[in-house]
Amino acid sequence: MTVLERPALVIAPPAALDVAAAFREHYPFVLRALVGLGVTPIDADDVAQEVFVVAHRRRGEFDPSRPARAWLYGIARGLARNRRRVRRDESLDVLSVGVSTEDPERAAAQSEALSLALRCLDALSTKLREVFVLTEFEGLTAPEVAELLELPVNTVYSRVRLGRERFDGALAKLRAQRGGKGP
């Protein structure tokens, strides 16, 4: 057996991403990430669909050595930059994407909390916001975020700390404006 015939040395062609399977697995993450990145909830579904359409078109470029989620997040980030919209008011009807409960009161409370959280996120710069959303909303660890955003881990820790400070400051300010009402 020659060197080239050894199975371990055979270089397989890169596997294209199975986008249909990835859609079911990562769609909720992409949707939340887009909202976290500043896309309005009413636009988020359209943009999330667009993310997977782009992924489908570019599936041959997918690097299987990296997590699919990181690749999809990169696409989402680019599209979010183009589609970011300024939220004009606190209208809750635009937050219908996420009403996940049959209980109207709980749904209203959740929508109100989402609206408030998005307003607090507006106080963060894009860099802080990205890291903050991935850690606080998605529950990713700092090394996971560092891999996803290709940043040093210490930068992630630093941005998380700063992001929390700014978020808490904005939350306190908004609560004070609303007379200390809960979410």
Add this chain to the structure above:
Amino acid sequence: MNVEQDREQLIGQARAALEIRPIDLDEAARRFAARIDADAQRGAWRGSTEFVPLVRTWGRVLVLGAIGIALIALSMARCPLYERAIAPPAPVESEG
């Protein structure tokens, strides 16, 4: 409730607002599949970075252009009117 608990509670509720029900995920997946099918029916998507189609198109333009120019040049060279047009003026003989 301290600041950290307050933040965590708010984020927990906000995250819950963005939860996708299985029925919504099915619907989104169905719409995605329909869109991909529609794209496929319109023709295969071609990446803007593909080099071969670009070279093929320009090659076709150059070859067809060269053939066209050669045909025009040949027809002009064989044309008797053209021969007369580029011929030097005939010497005018004096009557005296």
